[in-house]
Amino acid sequence: xxxxxxxxxxxxxxxxxxxxxxxxxxxxxxxxxxxxxxxxxxxxxxxxxxxxxxxxxxxxxxxxxxxxxxxxxxxxxxxxxxxxxxxxxxxxxxxxxxxxxxxxxxxxxxxxxxxxxxxxxxxxxxxxxxxxxxxxxxxxxxxxxxxxxxxxxxxxxxxxxxxxxxxxxxxxxxxxxxxxxxxxxxxxxxxxxxxxxxxxxxxxxxxxxxxxxxxxxxxxxxxxxxxxxxxxxxxxxxxxxxxxxxxxxxxxxxxxxxxxxxxxxxxxxxxxxxxxxxxxxxxxxxxxxxxxxxxxxxxxxxxxxxxxxxxxxxxxxxxxxxxxxxxxxxxxxxxxxxxxxxxxxxxxxxxxxxxxxxxxxxxxxxxxxxxxxxxxxxxxxxxxxxxxxxxxxxxxxxxxxxxxxxxxxxxxxxxxxxxxxxxxxxxxxxxxxxxxx
Numbered sequence: 001x002x003x004x005x006x007x008x009x010x011x012x013x014x015x016x017x018x019x020x021x022x023x024x025x026x027x028x029x030x031x032x033x034x035x036x037x038x039x040x041x042x043x044x045x046x047x048x049x050x051x052x053x054x055x056x057x058x059x060x061x062x063x064x065x066x067x068x069x070x071x072x073x074x075x076x077x078x079x080x081x082x083x084x085x086x087x088x089x090x091x092x093x094x095x096x097x098x099x100x101x102x103x104x105x106x107x108x109x110x111x112x113x114x115x116x117x118x119x120x121x122x123x124x125x126x127x128x129x130x131x132x133x134x135x136x137x138x139x140x141x142x143x144x145x146x147x148x149x150x151x152x153x154x155x156x157x158x159x160x161x162x163x164x165x166x167x168x169x170x171x172x173x174x175x176x177x178x179x180x181x182x183x184x185x186x187x188x189x190x191x192x193x194x195x196x197x198x199x200x201x202x203x204x205x206x207x208x209x210x211x212x213x214x215x216x217x218x219x220x221x222x223x224x225x226x227x228x229x230x231x232x233x234x235x236x237x238x239x240x241x242x243x244x245x246x247x248x249x250x251x252x253x254x255x256x257x258x259x260x261x262x263x264x265x266x267x268x269x270x271x272x273x274x275x276x277x278x279x280x281x282x283x284x285x286x287x288x289x290x291x292x293x294x295x296x297x298x299x300x301x302x303x304x305x306x307x308x309x310x311x312x313x314x315x316x317x318x319x320x321x322x323x324x325x326x327x328x329x330x331x332x333x334x335x336x337x338x339x340x341x342x343x344x345x346x347x348x349x350x351x352x353x354x355x356x357x358x359x360x361x362x363x364x365x366x367x368x369x370x371x372x373x374x375x376x377x378x379x380x381x382x383x384x385x386x387x388x389x390x391x392x393x394x395x396x397x398x399x400x401x402x403x404x405x406x407x408x409x410x411x412x413x414x415x416x417x418x419x420x421x422x423x424x425x426x427x428x429x430x431x432x433x434x435x436x437x
Contacts, residue, residue, distance in 0.1 A: 003039055007302025010035045014295075014345070024341040025287035032294030039301045052293040056286065060246060064173065066282040067249035068158040071234075071256045073274035075113045078260035080227045082127050084109040087224035089131075090212040097199035097206030099135060100145035103128040104191045107149030108184065109224075111156040112231045113256070116281070117376050121150025121384045125391035138205040139395040141198060144403025146391075147384040148191055151373035151411070154339070156184035157235060158249065160285065161369045164340060168292065168347045171361050173245045174238055175429040179362050180369065182424050183414060187370075190410040198406060226259050239432055285340070292344035299348045309353040319357040320419070326350050327371055327415065334375020343372060366425040367418060374411050377404040 010031045017027040037045040056062065085106035092098045092105075107124045111117075125146045132142035154161035157177035166173040199206040212220070234252035237243050243251065260266025299305055312322045329350075333342050347368075354364050376384040385400050392400075418424055 003302045004304065004307060006035060006038055007299060007304040007307075010298060010302070011304065018337055018341060024344075025284070025291045028288070028291035028295040028341075028344065032291060032296075032298045035298035036294065036301065039298070048297060049294060053290050056289055056293060059167075062163075062167070062286070062289075063246050064158070064249040065160060065163055065285055066278055067246075067253045068160070069116065069281050070274060070278040071249070071252040072110070072113045072116060072119055073277050074253065074256040074260055074266065074271070075110070075227070075230075076119065076123050077270040077274050078256065078263065078265040080110075080113070080224075080230075080256075080259070083220075083223040084227050085124065085127050087217075087220040089209070090217040090220035093209035094211040095196070096203055096208055097137075097141065097195040098209050099128065099132045099137060100141055100195045100199075100206050101192045103132075103142075103145050104149040104152075104188055104195070107146075108152045108156055108188045109227060109231070111152040111154075111184070112158075112235060113227070113252070116160060117150045117153035117373070117384060118387055120153035121147055121387045122391065124149060125388050129388075129392050132206075135209055136207055138403075139392070140399050140403035141195070141205045142403075143388045143392055143395055143400040144405075144407060145191070145195060147377050147382075147388045147400060147404050148407030148410075150384045150387070151376050152184060152188060154373060155180050155187060155366075155369055157181065158245075158252075159369065161339065161343070161372055162365065164285070164289070164343055165347070165365045165368060167289065168296075168344060169351050169361060169365070171365060172429075175362050176365050177235070177238060177245065178429040178432060179366050179425045181428055183366055183370070183418060186417070186424065187411065187414050190414060191407055194406050194410050230255050230259070239428075288340055288344060295344065296348045305349045305352050308349050309356060312353050313356065319359070322353065322357060323359065323419070326353070327367065330368065330371035331374055331378075334371065335378045337375065339372035339375050342375065343368065360422065360426060362429055363418070363422050363425050367415060370411060370415055370418075374408060377408060 014027055014031045017030075018024065033045050033049060036048060085102055088102035088105040089099060092101050095101060103124055106127065107120045110120050110123055129142055129146060153159070157180050159177070159180055162176040162180060163173055165171065166176050195206065230252060233255065234248045237251065238245055238248045257266065260271070312325065315322065317325070330342065330346070333346070351361070355361060376382060379401050382401065382404070385397065385404065388400055389395065389397055
């Protein structure tokens with residue numbers, strides 16, 4: 001058999017294993033290792049396994065993953081996410097759908113701490129769903145806003161999605177973080193606009209809440225001030241050039257622990273629980289990365305990326321037609337695959353195509369992360385939908401999926417805006433870190 005035949009068989013086996021819900025890291029490790037063994041021999045496969053594992057484990061850039069995850073977990077245990085939601089509720093809770101809009105704002109703020117969509121959906125679901133149910137919100141709108149708002153966790157920095165993309169494509173984490181700011185804020189605005197449109201057309205979906213007094217608003221805002229300061233010092237420190245991304249992660253984790261101890265919200269049990277969750281999440285990410293660095297060389301040896309690249313560039317659709325086909329592929333894969341698995345599987349194939357067409361890799365990274373977000377709320381996998389279902393077991397799963405469709409359209413609208421106006425993503429990295437050479 002030819003190397004390409006081995007590659008096609010390997011991809012087919014990988015997809016079957018993923019559809020059977022076998023852990024992502026194990027699937028990629030098995031296919032990558034056996035594929036390299038078949039093409040280059042046992043010694044090459046063992047040598048690559050040992051060298052890539054050591055190289056990744058000793059990469060200082062990867063320290064940002066456990067530190068940012070720890071910061072988010074500590075913030076959750078310390079109640080910071082609830083305070084931000086209460087502040088947003090005090091200011092806009094009296095709007096039609098104001099509680100749902102406050103949930104989106106709270107999710108965006110929590111995303112700036114955790115970098116995790118699942119954590120954002122779970123935390124904001126626990127905080128806001130009971131309140132929206134008390135004010136007779138439609139379960140479709142309340143659950144849909146929580147599931148969609150949670151997707152902000154991998155777009156607004158710090159983002160584990162951007163970190164993985166940066167490592168897989170050798171791009172700057174700092175530039176990707178900067179590139180995600182304006183699209184993240186724009187997506188938040190689109191979600192809120194979607195809620196306003198839905199509740200204007202059907203006021204019963206999200207009735208107005210009580211009007212807070214000015215005193216209540218400022219008290220709630222003051223309660224959220226520690227979170228605002230924490231985000232400003234960590235993320236703002238990166239943008240201001242005061243410290244690197246890794247140093248920012250360390251500062252953020254330290255300050256979140258300090259806040260929890262100072263307010264006495266962070267008990268020993270809560271701290272140990274945050275550490276345990278952080279270690280577990282980090283271990284999963286590291287295993288996926290190691291497996292991806294085995295799968296990538298196997299695909300390269302089989303010439304699958306080159307074959308796909310030649311096929312796509314030969315099509316008479318132009319560069320943007322190829323880009324659209326790649327984005328549609330992400331949308332389809334997102335219906336069946338977990339986001340990180342999709343990222344590590346497709347980047348070795350699609351990234352060389354994108355760079356050969358002259359597209360900016362940072363801009364493409366933002367588009368990729370948004371498409372990963374769509375997979376979090378599209379059926380049948382839609383992990384954020386299942387997270388919300390676990391928090392609101394009395395709501396039918398089909399009702400939650402119907403509730404996320406308007407927000408999915410908002411995400412696709414953002415993709416369209418970024419294609420039409422790439423500077424939305426590139427303005428901050430190009431002005432604050434200089435244009436890429």
